[in-house]
Amino acid sequence: MFLGFMFKNIILGGLFALLFVFYLFPVDLFLEKLLGIDIKKTYLLGLTLISLFIILCVFKLVPIFNIFITFFIFGSFLVGFSVDEKYMYTLALLFLGLTVLFVILKLSSLAEYTSTLCYLCMVLGIIRDLFYEKVFKN
Amino acid sequence: MKKYSKIKLIPIFAVLFVLCIVSGVRTLAYSKSEYYSKVFRIWGLNTHTLADTAPDTTGYLLLLSSEFSTSTFKLQDRNVIICDTSFGYSNFFYCNSESVNVFNGTAIKTGLCTSVGQIKTQWGDIYIIPESSLYVPTKRDEIEIFIKALTRFSRDVESGVNKTVSPDSIKQLAHPSIFEISAYSVSILLLVSVLFKPLKKVVSSKESVFRKETFINLYREIERFSRNHRWILIYLFLGMIAFLAPVFIGFSYKNRGTLDLDYVMRFFISSLDVRVFSRPQETFKFIMFYYTSALVCIVLLLVTPGLINIIFLSINKVLNRKLNKNFAKYSLPTLIFLGFILSVFYDTEKVAMFLYVILFSIVYLCYLTSKSKLRVTYSVREKVSLLLIVILASIIEMGYKSYHPVKDSNYVLEPLIGISDQHAYFPYSKDYGKNALFEEYLIKPEHPLFLDYYLVYHPRLSKIQNKNVSDFENTGNYIILNSELNDISKFLVNNFEVLDNLKHSLSMNFGVKNLDFSLSSQYILKIGFDCSEELDPKTIYLKVFYNSYKDDVSEEVIPLINFPGCKAGMRVIEYRLPVKVDFIGQSNIIFNILGVTPSSIKSISFYKDNKFVPVIYFTYDKDAKIFLTDISTGDLITNYSFKEISERTFENELDSEFDLSEIINEFIKDKLLRNPFLIWFDSNTPIIVEKNTN
Numbered sequence: 001m002f003l004g005f006m007f008k009n010i011i012l013g014g015l016f017a018l019l020f021v022f023y024l025f026p027v028d029l030f031l032e033k034l035l036g037i038d039i040k041k042t043y044l045l046g047l048t049l050i051s052l053f054i055i056l057c058v059f060k061l062v063p064i065f066n067i068f069i070t071f072f073i074f075g076s077f078l079v080g081f082s083v084d085e086k087y088m089y090t091l092a093l094l095f096l097g098l099t100v101l102f103v104i105l106k107l108s109s110l111a112e113y114t115s116t117l118c119y120l121c122m123v124l125g126i127i128r129d130l131f132y133e134k135v136f137k138n
Numbered sequence: 139m140k141k142y143s144k145i146k147l148i149p150i151f152a153v154l155f156v157l158c159i160v161s162g163v164r165t166l167a168y169s170k171s172e173y174y175s176k177v178f179r180i181w182g183l184n185t186h187t188l189a190d191t192a193p194d195t196t197g198y199l200l201l202l203s204s205e206f207s208t209s210t211f212k213l214q215d216r217n218v219i220i221c222d223t224s225f226g227y228s229n230f231f232y233c234n235s236e237s238v239n240v241f242n243g244t245a246i247k248t249g250l251c252t253s254v255g256q257i258k259t260q261w262g263d264i265y266i267i268p269e270s271s272l273y274v275p276t277k278r279d280e281i282e283i284f285i286k287a288l289t290r291f292s293r294d295v296e297s298g299v300n301k302t303v304s305p306d307s308i309k310q311l312a313h314p315s316i317f318e319i320s321a322y323s324v325s326i327l328l329l330v331s332v333l334f335k336p337l338k339k340v341v342s343s344k345e346s347v348f349r350k351e352t353f354i355n356l357y358r359e360i361e362r363f364s365r366n367h368r369w370i371l372i373y374l375f376l377g378m379i380a381f382l383a384p385v386f387i388g389f390s391y392k393n394r395g396t397l398d399l400d401y402v403m404r405f406f407i408s409s410l411d412v413r414v415f416s417r418p419q420e421t422f423k424f425i426m427f428y429y430t431s432a433l434v435c436i437v438l439l440l441v442t443p444g445l446i447n448i449i450f451l452s453i454n455k456v457l458n459r460k461l462n463k464n465f466a467k468y469s470l471p472t473l474i475f476l477g478f479i480l481s482v483f484y485d486t487e488k489v490a491m492f493l494y495v496i497l498f499s500i501v502y503l504c505y506l507t508s509k510s511k512l513r514v515t516y517s518v519r520e521k522v523s524l525l526l527i528v529i530l531a532s533i534i535e536m537g538y539k540s541y542h543p544v545k546d547s548n549y550v551l552e553p554l555i556g557i558s559d560q561h562a563y564f565p566y567s568k569d570y571g572k573n574a575l576f577e578e579y580l581i582k583p584e585h586p587l588f589l590d591y592y593l594v595y596h597p598r599l600s601k602i603q604n605k606n607v608s609d610f611e612n613t614g615n616y617i618i619l620n621s622e623l624n625d626i627s628k629f630l631v632n633n634f635e636v637l638d639n640l641k642h643s644l645s646m647n648f649g650v651k652n653l654d655f656s657l658s659s660q661y662i663l664k665i666g667f668d669c670s671e672e673l674d675p676k677t678i679y680l681k682v683f684y685n686s687y688k689d690d691v692s693e694e695v696i697p698l699i700n701f702p703g704c705k706a707g708m709r710v711i712e713y714r715l716p717v718k719v720d721f722i723g724q725s726n727i728i729f730n731i732l733g734v735t736p737s738s739i740k741s742i743s744f745y746k747d748n749k750f751v752p753v754i755y756f757t758y759d760k761d762a763k764i765f766l767t768d769i770s771t772g773d774l775i776t777n778y779s780f781k782e783i784s785e786r787t788f789e790n791e792l793d794s795e796f797d798l799s800e801i802i803n804e805f806i807k808d809k810l811l812r813n814p815f816l817i818w819f820d821s822n823t824p825i826i827v828e829k830n831t832n
Contacts, residue, residue: 012493013482019500020474020528024521045504052497061490070494078502079452082459135469137460 088125182289249280275697565818576799580830585819593777621780645755666741669704685725
């Protein structure tokens, strides 16, 4: 079990280290000279990233379904981060109203759910407010 | 308008509610002749019995041969006699429950295994059917075809008058075959009405159908339909929900006694089960399937176009951003560095989700960088600094890890039994937190002690092994934990000798050792039903388990008997039932009789070519925790579980106290216990254990 643990760490760590080296240093030029073929940095980075994905899937660290869920959450965050923050705040307000309504109707589990959604929308709006201009150009 | 709708809707809801209730009401007990009369009417033949107060005399009088000795009556123009006893009628015929011999009339071969007698007497026409042709499922199919043919013939004879045989037109509509055919028609009609335009295009198109444009056009067509008829769809959806709600609420009240939303949800999902097509006789479920499917289609029509628009808009929005150069310069190396640290120094399984997020982020940033043609460059100083940071951070992390290895100190100690009393009642279900371990809990158990599926302590045997049942060896002391009857039966096929420890006088579950199944032999199961029990007509099944190949066990469910019910005054009714399985060869066989309670069976015996074959009965209690215990001598006991368990061995000192928490903590660290897990003793009654505080 220990060996298995180490093996996974070494492989994944090695691939990330390789990615780091490929990204920062002109390994492509060195390989080009060594092998005598046209190699681009993008190819090396792409290949390493694909290998990382494949290795992560081969190790079955999480069920495949969870990978899709992670991708969906990541995409949703990006969408929330990209759109006008007014959408997020309006949605937060809507969920706040629903929370109050559900509390009055004594549907506490639904109220809890909508309050979480309100909180998430607000946080996303604030993150967008704070960091959007630092990440993207207008 | 409001008033009108109120008046109209209340009776509809009431009828619906009553229908829901009625659909689940148990069938009332029938006499045998009433049951057969009902069966014949379902097949289309107009029959009545002696018990009918207002019989339709144009139909057939249905009689049991046993009724001749108990009642006085006159035969009618058309009669059907079912032979359930040995019976002879003047010089015309002789019959018993298995066969009929006609001396003065015609013997009609109705199939491979059945024949029916037909005689014409001065008192009327008589058809004679041996009863086994009706209760043995394979024979019954042949008789059904014959009766349907007889029905058609009878109708033709009635001078072309199109007379409905069954007076109950609703029942006729709900007849499986009619319903099934009409359901196909409705399906096609619905499909054509929804896809009429695309179908028309496909049919009239001169080009190949399998082009990208065809599918795009199809989607656009659906989108246009949904947009143009949005309000109609919304009203339709609300209307259907209003119609469906009382049904669901009715079922919830009927089966749960209250409005259980969870139950309603599960009921809705189960009503979408396409396997209903394999059970066309379940008319209500069939209707529900169509109704809920239509509802789901309407929801999809309403939601899909908007959803697809949003997805495309979102993708467009996310992919057409321009990255800030400064952010791109430092975010990418930071993310790669973070991925490196996480994958090297942490348990990959725990950080896998983070690794995926990091990878998605790197890919996204790389895409935006290359798309906006950002030229991110690093000076030599920056590169060296970044590399040094990585090396330094790795050294720090490594040093931190080696000086602070993951220890038990990460866990929080909690009391095992959360009450101050020194006495605890077992079985005890324990819910535990993420990093919880338990404080010492010393006990001196007097019964075998289990944690979930693991035996951890035995008061008489010091050495304990836990294994999967697939590794079973019939030697030494052992305990086999209980499981589903299917698992147990499969296990017994391969370990037939275990049955010696389970012998029982009579049971619905029994085994035959090394039975040779061949095509030329005849296998008969003789079952005696107890008529003092309230036994309704029903189909009883036989589940057969056998070794198909090496250790592979196959199972087969065969209809054993269409049980017709008991005749009034009868105590035990015995049937000889043929057993036909799709297996040829020799194997240990395990049989389970399904669909009847154990108390309603008085006797079971098995025959091969009319020779008695000894069977071993075994009991099965689905609520028991332990299936079998066999303890003789020695100090080792093996616990076998049908659930997948890790092989664990323990050695306990029998005279000293046992720390229950120690072993639980070990199991929690190795992730062997469920949450909550169960601490239980091998005892039929709850056990009170005193905790030792010394």
